[in-house]
Amino acid sequence: MSTVLTDCRVPFAHELIELARADERIVAVCNDSVSSSNLGEFRSLFPERMFNVGIAEQNMVGVAAGLANAGLIPFVCAASPFLTGRATEQIKADVAYSRANVKLVGMSPGVSYGELGPTHHSIEDIAWMRALDGLPIVTPADDEQTREAVRWAAGHVGGVFLRIGRFKVPSVSGGQSPAFAFGQSNAVRAGTDVTIIASGVTVSRALAAAELLADQTVSARVLNISTIVPLDAAAVIAAARETGRIVVAEESVSRGGLGGAVAELLAESNPVPMRLLGVNSFAPTGSVEFLLDHFGLSPEGIAAAARELVGRA
Amino acid sequence: MTSDWWQRLHAAGPASTADIADFAAEIRRTTLVTINRAGLGHIGGDYSVTDILSTLYGRVLRVDPANPDWADRDRFILSKGHAAVSLYSTLALSGFFPLEWLETFTGPLSALNGHPNRNKVPGVETNTGPLGHGFPVALGCALAAELQGSDRRSYVVIGDGELQEGSNWEAFMFGGHRRLTNLTAIIDRNRLQQGDRTENTNSLDPLDAKVEAFGWEARVIDGHDLEALHSALTAPSDRPVAVIAETTKGKGVSFIEDRAEWHHKVPSAEQVALALEELSR
Ligand SMILES: Cc1ncc(C[n+]2csc(CCOP(=O)(O)OP(=O)(O)O)c2C)c(N)n1
Ligand SMILES: [Mg+2]
Numbered sequence: 286m287s288t289v290l291t292d293c294r295v296p297f298a299h300e301l302i303e304l305a306r307a308d309e310r311i312v313a314v315c316n317d318s319v320s321s322s323n324l325g326e327f328r329s330l331f332p333e334r335m336f337n338v339g340i341a342e343q344n345m346v347g348v349a350a351g352l353a354n355a356g357l358i359p360f361v362c363a364a365s366p367f368l369t370g371r372a373t374e375q376i377k378a379d380v381a382y383s384r385a386n387v388k389l390v391g392m393s394p395g396v397s398y399g400e401l402g403p404t405h406h407s408i409e410d411i412a413w414m415r416a417l418d419g420l421p422i423v424t425p426a427d428d429e430q431t432r433e434a435v436r437w438a439a440g441h442v443g444g445v446f447l448r449i450g451r452f453k454v455p456s457v458s459g460g461q462s463p464a465f466a467f468g469q470s471n472a473v474r475a476g477t478d479v480t481i482i483a484s485g486v487t488v489s490r491a492l493a494a495a496e497l498l499a500d501q502t503v504s505a506r507v508l509n510i511s512t513i514v515p516l517d518a519a520a521v522i523a524a525a526r527e528t529g530r531i532v533v534a535e536e537s538v539s540r541g542g543l544g545g546a547v548a549e550l551l552a553e554s555n556p557v558p559m560r561l562l563g564v565n566s567f568a569p570t571g572s573v574e575f576l577l578d579h580f581g582l583s584p585e586g587i588a589a590a591a592r593e594l595v596g597r598a
Numbered sequence: 599m600t601s602d603w604w605q606r607l608h609a610a611g612p613a614s615t616a617d618i619a620d621f622a623a624e625i626r627r628t629t630l631v632t633i634n635r636a637g638l639g640h641i642g643g644d645y646s647v648t649d650i651l652s653t654l655y656g657r658v659l660r661v662d663p664a665n666p667d668w669a670d671r672d673r674f675i676l677s678k679g680h681a682a683v684s685l686y687s688t689l690a691l692s693g694f695f696p697l698e699w700l701e702t703f704t705g706p707l708s709a710l711n712g713h714p715n716r717n718k719v720p721g722v723e724t725n726t727g728p729l730g731h732g733f734p735v736a737l738g739c740a741l742a743a744e745l746q747g748s749d750r751r752s753y754v755v756i757g758d759g760e761l762q763e764g765s766n767w768e769a770f771m772f773g774g775h776r777r778l779t780n781l782t783a784i785i786d787r788n789r790l791q792q793g794d795r796t797e798n799t800n801s802l803d804p805l806d807a808k809v810e811a812f813g814w815e816a817r818v819i820d821g822h823d824l825e826a827l828h829s830a831l832t833a834p835s836d837r838p839v840a841v842i843a844e845t846t847k848g849k850g851v852s853f854i855e856d857r858a859e860w861h862h863k864v865p866s867a868e869q870v871a872l873a874l875e876e877l878s879r
Contacts, residue, residue, distance in 0.1 A: 317759060317792045317799060339762035339800030340729050340791065367728060400638055400704035401712035404679070404727030570704060570711040 290453035291428040294323040294392060297449045300435040301360060302327055305334065310358045311439060314349045316342050322362035322392050342367050346375035350385040358386060358439060364398075365391030365407035365448060373413055380444040381417040388438050389414075393451040395486060395536030396568055396576040403567040412541025414446045415514055421467070422513040424448040426488040427456045429464035430511055437467050450486055452573050457488045457509060470517040476506030479591045480524035480531050484510045484543050487534040490577070493584035494534075494591065503595050516546050518554075525555045530594040532560045534587050536577070539563035560590040599698060603691045604663055613657045615824045621691070622652035622824075626850050626877050628687035628700065634870045636704040638712060642860040644684035646788040646821070646845040647676075647755055651688045653827045654753060663693035666720040670750045673739040675723050677732020678757035678786060679713040680862075686710055686719070694721035730763025732756065733783060737769045740781035753831075755784045759791025762800045767812070773838045774813025782831060783814070783840045787821065788847035792861050809840040821845035851876050 305311040305327065312334040315322055319337060328335045336352075338345045342363060349359040361368065368391050369376065380387045391410055398405035414422050423438065423445060425431040431449065438445045457473055458464035464471075473488065474495050483491035488509045495505040506528055508520060525531055531551070533544040544561030551557060564580045577583060581590065603621060607613040613621075625648050633639030655661075660672045676685045683703065690697045695709075702708035709718035713727030724735045736754035743750045756766060773781055785805065789796055796802050806816035815835045819826040821843025830841045847861075848854030851873040854865075865873060 317762075317794075319793045321792075337793075337799055339796075340759050341762045341764060341800065343764060371728065371730075398712075400636070402715070402727060404713050404725065569706075570708040571706045572704075575706050 288455045290455055292453050293425060293428065293431040293450045296428045296431040297390070297435055298323040298327060300432045302330060304436065304439045305331055308358070308439070310356060312336065312352055312357050312359050314338065314345055314352070314359050314361045316340055316345050316363045316367065318363050318392070321364060322390070324362060342371035343375050346372040346387070346389070347379050349387045350375070350379035350383060353386040358388065360388045360390055362390045362392060364405070365394035365410045366405055369407065369410040369413050369446070376414070376420075377417055381420045384419070384443060386442055387444050389444065389446045391446060391448045394448045395450065395452070396564055397450060397452040397573055399573040399576060400570060402570065406564070406568055408537045408564040410448065411513060411535075411537045411543065412545065415541055415546065420444050420446055420514065422446045422448070423467070423511060424485045424513055425465060425511050426485050426509050427454050427458055427464075429456060429458045433463055433465035434511065437465065441467070448485060452486050454486055455489050457492060465511055468512050468515050468517060470520045471509040471511070472506060472520070473509045474505065474507040476504040477528055478504045478530070478595050480506040480508055480528045481587060481591060482508045482510055482521070482524070482531060482533045482543065482547055484513065484535055486536050486577070487582055490582060490584050491534050491587055494587035497584055497588040498591055501592065503592060505591055510543060513543055513546060516550060518550055521547055521550055522555050525551050525557045530558050532562065532587060532591045532594060534562045534582055536582065537563055538565055540565070558594055560594055562587060562590055599696060600693050601691045601697055604693045607656045615828070618652050618656045618824050621656050622649050623877055624691060625652055625684060625687045627874060628691060629683045630865065630870055630873055630877070632683050632687060632700045632703050634865055634867070635701065637864050638704050639683045639864060640680040640862045641854060641865065642790065642847040642857070643678060643681040643757065643786070643788070645849045645851065645854065646847045647678070647681050647786050648684050648849070649822045649824060649827060650755060650784055650786065650843055651684055653824060653831060655688050655692050657828060658831045659753070660750065661721070663721070666694055670748050672750050673723050673736060673752045675726065675732040675736045675754045676714065677726055677754050678729065678760055679726030679732070682710070682712060682714050685714055689719070689721040695719065729757065729760040730765040733766050733769040736783070737773050737778070737781060740773070740778045741776070743780055744778065751780045751782065753782045753784065755786055757791070758785055758787045758789065758796050758802060759799070761785065761802055770809060770812040770814060777813070777836075778838045779835060781838045783838070784831070785840060785842045786845055787842050788845045790847045790856070790858055790861070794858055805842055814838050814840045816840050816842055818842045818844065822849055
């Protein structure tokens with residue numbers, strides 16, 4: 286049996302085009318990233334609604350805020366490290382603080398640029414964006430979630446940070462409908478001994494870890510967090526109460542990332558033993574798969590962290 | 599294995615133009631093989647900048663491969679860090695590190711990833727990869743030399759698409775304001791960026807007039823004419839100098855030249871054979 290794997294830039298672009306056909310307010314803004322953001326077809330269909338400002342991310346975000354000022358709905362599409370790193374202050378002042386209706390689409394986040402190295406990895410984006418007041422962060426984990434999240438973002442009035450992966454992922458929604466509901470997590474596996482909280486590319490790895498754990502009679506719940514801001518507090522607190530231990534596995538830094546968000550919430554409401562797995566240093570050279578494993582984000586690495594918490598190592 | 603190119607270029611007085619041409623051909627061959635082996639790289643931008651690199655390391659920069667941290671070395675920064683393989687090839691052939699390192703390029707835990715890292719690679723001054731960073735750092739190096747009363751110089755190579763980043767214009771403005779005559783900015787004007795021609799994306803022309811307006815002397819030259827490069831990079835000026843090197847992306851291999859898709863396409867085994875033949879003519 287072969288699993289269908291999705292580069293989420295594909296459903297992203299497909300959905301954006303569907304939305305743009307129905308709503309002429311939708312425009313795209315990018316930074317010499319037409320192909321890396323998979324916008325080629327959008328450009329052919331709507332050439333006048335595509336603004337490629339060149340290699341100039343600060344201008345790109347400011348321009349988007351200006352377009353939004355006129356009632357348009359700009360989707361800013363750029364590699365996540367350059368979008369969130371280079372244009373942080375534009376995102377803060379022009380989008381978040383000004384409450385501009387700009388959709389910030391961080392493409393190819395995490396370590397998905399593998400061998401290109403830490404300058405091209407986007408492991409800090411969640412921490413940076415999470416520090417901003419009132420900016421929702423949405424991280425779909427598969428094809429279905431991507432489509433629904435893009436549609437939700439277009440309809441939501443206000444800024445949004447949407448993280449769209451290029452690293453190919455299997456479906457983790459398993460036909461659930463809706464696959465994505467803003468602000469809600471999905472319990473993609475039930476369990477009682479420990480909860481693995483994952484997001485984006487780590488969800489399928491967390492599910493595989495739960496399989497490994499089941500073989501060792503550890504029952505692991507897996508929560509797919511596809512909205513990091515605002516966090517699904519009820520589900521996280523319930524997981525802490527009901528399973529007593531939490532592992533967070535994310536393709537970004539734990540400090541300020543999803544791990545940080547979960548730890549902040551539980552520290553105030555229901556502290557439990559936790560392990561925070563993430564890409565917590567500048568990566569060495571290597572492929573995406575090598576790096577995910579290197580940082581303990583393989584099924585085995587996640588399972589080992591969970592076992593350690595459960596005390597059956 | 600340590601390459602003997604440094605000896606060949608520097609032992610018997612200044613290198614000749616023919617020596618530099620041979621060096622450039624060797625850099626191109628090494629770059630090609632390294633990219634093909636790794637299955638990753640930016641060959642178009644590597645080849646447009648190769649003649650600039652061979653000129654700099656062959657007969658302009660005051661550096662010492664045996665002592666890469668020498669305090670009074672000239673500073674060279676490849677701001678368009680995606681052309682890392684041409685820099686790695688130049689540094690390895692110059693003897694900054696063993697040629698074998700190139701075989702590890704992009705492999706697990708290699709010192710050589712897709713963009714240069716100063717903490718892992720001797721001869722690299724600052725980590726580049728995000729565009730629009732190298733020029734301000736080179737400007738800082740030039741200010742430090744001035745403050746410390748050193749005659750060392752700073753050189754930076756910037757891609758033309760890269761010039762769309764505003765940080766470069768902040769550096770042009772301050773470099774002109776300070777009249778930093780120890781700073782040379784080299785623009786690799788190959789007229790292509792990642793997805794298209796620069797002039798179809800966010801046009802730069804007239805580039806010479808722009809940099810002149812910022813207080814720089816613009817020297818527009820053929821970026822593959824080794825003598826023109828040598829004199830543009832060494833003739834003194836009373837202003838900071840911007841060498842606008844008109845280059846061809848992919849220079850040296852007919853089927854790679856001047857095509858947007860070769861920004862980061864990787865040549866197949868057959869294409870490598872064809873390219874090696876063209877590069878050895
Ligand atoms: C800040 C930033 N934005 C985008 C990129 C992605 N990128 C890498 S190379 C490139 C095109 C560079 O064009 P140019 O500077 O003309 O270089 P060359 O033609 O010499 O390859 C782009 C957009 C990047 N590396 N950094
Ligand atoms: Mg160029």
